[in-house]
Amino acid sequence: MQSLRMGINEKLYLKDPESSDLGKKIIEQSILMINEMGFESFTFKKLGTAISSNESSIYRYFENKHKLLLYLASWYWGWLEYRMVFATYGIPDDERKLRKAIEILTQNVEEDNAFTHINEVILNKIVINEYSKSYLTKEVDKENKEGYFLVYKRMVNRLAEMIMAVDGDYPYPISLASTIFEGSLHQYFLQEHFPALTNCNESVTPLEYFTDLINRTLNVKPND
Amino acid sequence: MQSLRMGINEKLYLKDPESSDLGKKIIEQSILMINEMGFESFTFKKLGTAISSNESSIYRYFENKHKLLLYLASWYWGWLEYRMVFATYGIPDDERKLRKAIEILTQNVEEDNAFTHINEVILNKIVINEYSKSYLTKEVDKENKEGYFLVYKRMVNRLAEMIMAVDGDYPYPISLASTIFEGSLHQYFLQEHFPALTNCNESVTPLEYFTDLINRTLNVKPND
């Protein structure tokens, strides 16, 4: 589990929230609150009240709520990456491997692991609703240079490599990979708020849509 | 040109910005400023100063900057829809028609029409960087009910219908359409800020990527 934090840039926090009870409470409660009230309405003052702590104490862990969102996102992608690497490890067939990766990536996080202070089910919802806001900013280039998006970028690249392994001739592997990442979050969002803009529903999952898309798009090369 | 405003929900503004010089200046300058400083830093106070008017006067046109963003987005999608309908009108071949639609949709807005107060080139940049923020909110369901996203939804549906005309057996036409809409904006964003996450660059356009994707995904039915 420690390894999950691997890749979370140290500049995202002033003091490691995993290093104290207060830090863990900040993470735990911020996930719940951002999900409930949305990122815009969420403030450190409200968070402080909710965990019976003080605004100023939270500022000793995170510079601002934007950095906290980047931290939560990094944690999420690191967690997904771990699950993806674990689930695809040792699969010899490139096609099956890719399909497994997309399964991890696009499947709804349903079971609540709940063995840490981090609720992955709710964190997944936050990522669906708020992740774009973490990079659609004027500071994105500077923050990218600082390495705040490394975990996400590494994951998209992993998928692109799996795509290339299946069809080395496909000319847009990295665009397809980033489309699946962004598109998966988007289809879940549409399912909830704009059902008329997606074919995904209770019986059709984003996994099916994207698996089908991959099948149609890639030419499986014969085993050599 | 008047027809462009068709579909812009009247509840998005308190007073029609097209009905006065001040209103037009608000639209013109807000596009420039949101592009320059980003939506978060943009305020009505700054806008007022920039156009030598007053904060309170701007509030007589728009309730808040969120509604202004929704207005600009509606204008943009209405403009694109007009261009798309115009460009595809009368094309008898379904495949060519679909390809033309995707061309309009994904091609970079390069030429500055500049015959109104609205700079479409810059507005396109705003849509790439800020559009998601207009619906990734806690109020999205209420605002959707109010009809603030109608133009966009109509456009996605138009594309889905063209997809169905080409391949009536394809099971995910509306998901594919929404993927292309969102994905096109996303690929442009990546090209600028995360070039390692896209195959699009100076020589490869999102149009080529999505045209290829459509070609691979849809089975063209023989003319009957």
Place this chain on the structure above:
DNA sequence: CAAATATAAAAGTATTACTATCAATATTAT
């Protein structure tokens, strides 16, 4: 037990996102 460290409480600042009031100008109607 003393020293260091972490947290809490309180107060303060600048800015945002408005609202309200009133005066100054245009515009329009008679």
Place this chain on the structure above:
DNA sequence: ATAATATTGATAGTAATACTTTTATATTTG
């Protein structure tokens, strides 16, 4: 031309946000 009306501008005010600073109080550690 004048009165009535609508529009805009200027000013002030409020509550909340996004912090920073200072001081006091716990808690931990050596």
